[in-house]
Amino acid sequence: MQLIIGIATTSDEFSIEVCPQEPVLDIKQKIRDFLGIPVSSQTLSVLGLELIDGLDMEDYPIIDEGTRIDLTLNLMHTRIPVTIKFSSKRVNLEVDTTETVRSLKEKIHIIDGTPINRMCLYISGIEMEDEFRLLVEYGVCENSDIMVFLKSMSRIKTDPPSRRLSLVVQTSTSLLNGASIPLEMKDSTTVSEVRELLLSRRILPMDDYIFIHKQRIMRDNCSLRWHGVENGDYLYVFKGSVSRAKMSANHHNDTILHKSNSVIQYPSIPM
Numbered sequence: 001m002q003l004i005i006g007i008a009t010t011s012d013e014f015s016i017e018v019c020p021q022e023p024v025l026d027i028k029q030k031i032r033d034f035l036g037i038p039v040s041s042q043t044l045s046v047l048g049l050e051l052i053d054g055l056d057m058e059d060y061p062i063i064d065e066g067t068r069i070d071l072t073l074n075l076m077h078t079r080i081p082v083t084i085k086f087s088s089k090r091v092n093l094e095v096d097t098t099e100t101v102r103s104l105k106e107k108i109h110i111i112d113g114t115p116i117n118r119m120c121l122y123i124s125g126i127e128m129e130d131e132f133r134l135l136v137e138y139g140v141c142e143n144s145d146i147m148v149f150l151k152s153m154s155r156i157k158t159d160p161p162s163r164r165l166s167l168v169v170q171t172s173t174s175l176l177n178g179a180s181i182p183l184e185m186k187d188s189t190t191v192s193e194v195r196e197l198l199l200s201r202r203i204l205p206m207d208d209y210i211f212i213h214k215q216r217i218m219r220d221n222c223s224l225r226w227h228g229v230e231n232g233d234y235l236y237v238f239k240g241s242v243s244r245a246k247m248s249a250n251h252h253n254d255t256i257l258h259k260s261n262s263v264i265q266y267p268s269i270p271m
Contacts, residue, residue, distance in 0.1 A: 001017070001018060001019075001020065001057075001064065001065045001066075002015050002016070002017055002018075002065060002066065003015065003016055003018055003063070003066070003067050003068075003069055004066065004067070004068040004069065005031065005068075005069050005071050006068055006069070006070055006071065007071050007073070008070050008071060008072045008073070013068075014034070014240075016030060016031075016034075018057055019057070020056070020057050020058040021056050021057070021058060022056060022057050023053070023054070023055070023056050024044060024051045024052060024053050024054075024055055024056070024057075025039070025053040025054070027044065027057075028042045028044065028053070031071065037073060040074075041073055041074045042071060042072075042073065042074070043071070043072040043073075043074055044069050044070070044071060044072075045069070045070050045072065046060065046062055046063060046067060046068075046069055046070070047062065049062075051069070079094045079095065079096055079097075080094065080095060080097060080140075080141065080142040080143075080144075081093070081094055081142060081143060082094075082095055082140060082142075082143065082144045082145070082146055083143070083144070083145050083146065084108060084111075084146050084148060085145055085146065085147050085148065086112065086148050087149075091111060091112070093107065093111075095107075095135060095140070097134070097135065097136050097140075098134060098136075099134065099135050100131065100132055100133060100134055100135070101121060101128045101130065101131045101132070101133055101135065101138070102131035102132060104121065104135060104146075105119050105121065105131065108121075108148060112148075114148065114150070117151075118150045118151045119148060119149075119150065119151070120148070120149040120150070120151055121146055121147070121148060122146070122147040122149065123138055123139060123140060123144060123145070123146050123147070124139065126138065126139075128146075130228065132216070162186040162187055162188040162225075163186065163187045163225075164184060164185070164186055164187075165184070165185060165186070165187050165224060165229060165230070165231050165233075166182065166183070166184050166231055166232060167182075167183055167184075167185075167224075167229060167231070167232065167233050167234070167235060168180050168181065168182050168183070168232075168233075168234050168235070169181040169183060169194070169198065169211075169234075169235050169236075169237055170234050170235065170236050170237070171204075171236075171237055171238070172236075172237075172238040174238070174239075175204075175237070175238060175239060176204075181198070181203060183197075185197075185224070186224075187223065187224045187225040187229065188223050188224070188225060189223060189224055190220065190221055190222060190223050190224075191211050191218045191219060191220050191221075191222060191223075191224070191227070192220040192221060194211065194224075194235070195209055195211070195220070204237070207239050208239065208240060209237050209238070209239060209240065210237065210238060210239075210240040211235050211236070211237050212235070212236040212237075213227050213228070213229055213233065213234075213235055213236075214228070214233075218235070
């Protein structure tokens with residue numbers, strides 16, 4: 001049966017396929033694989049009733065086809081003071097340890113008016129390039145100094161030379177029986193172009209697909225380089241679609257972040 005998982009703190013939701021005999025803990029593991037949220041940080045509930053890890057779906061008579069399950073994130077939110085240093089001034093801010101680099105840039109833009117697309121943030125001499133990484137992943141801690149620089153116009157326009165990558169597209173066990181599809185393509189290739197290649201070569205059946213790299217949903221209009229894909233990396237694919245307000249996926253009992261023992265090999269496809 002299909003359930004709707006709604007994230008309590010946002011308007012996002014997605015669908016998930018489960019069996020009546022499926023344990024609550026297994027569903028949390030699916031959510032972990034889909035969203036990257038640790039099982040220990042998840043609380044699932046229906047109409048205010050918390051679902052217990054040791055019980056199955058059929059133990060809750062109020063759950064049936066199309067039931068909405070609320071997902072509450074039990075993340076540790078800690079606000080810490082940091083200093084934002086500009087060329088001619090400094091600003092003291094409090095940030096949340098769960099904030100991303102992007103959210104910090106937006107705050108700085110509100111305070112100073114610095115264009116977000118020209119903003120470079122540095123900590124301890126290291127540029128915080130990935131806007132969707134958490135601040136703590138860059139080592140931001142209490143009383144950290146974060147430097148703000150402006151990119152030159154030439155830096156904004158100039159992209160590094162493309163590199164050819166060898167990577168593997170790994171399907172779920174419910175799609176092509178867990179196939180491993182080797183690809184060779186430029187790191188400037190977008191996720192949308194990867195999808196179109198697989199569809200045009202009839203390797204994937206016509207449908208909507210979500211691609212995941214290192215537990216993060218990939219953006220269609222962004223390149224492999226933008227996502228940090230390196231030589232030999234795996235891209236995991238399963239049926240579904242994502243929008244800003246709503247996520248939907250036909251997520252079956254297989255785990256998308258682990259390779260299946262049953263593997264179909266395809267010849268390498270150059271691009």
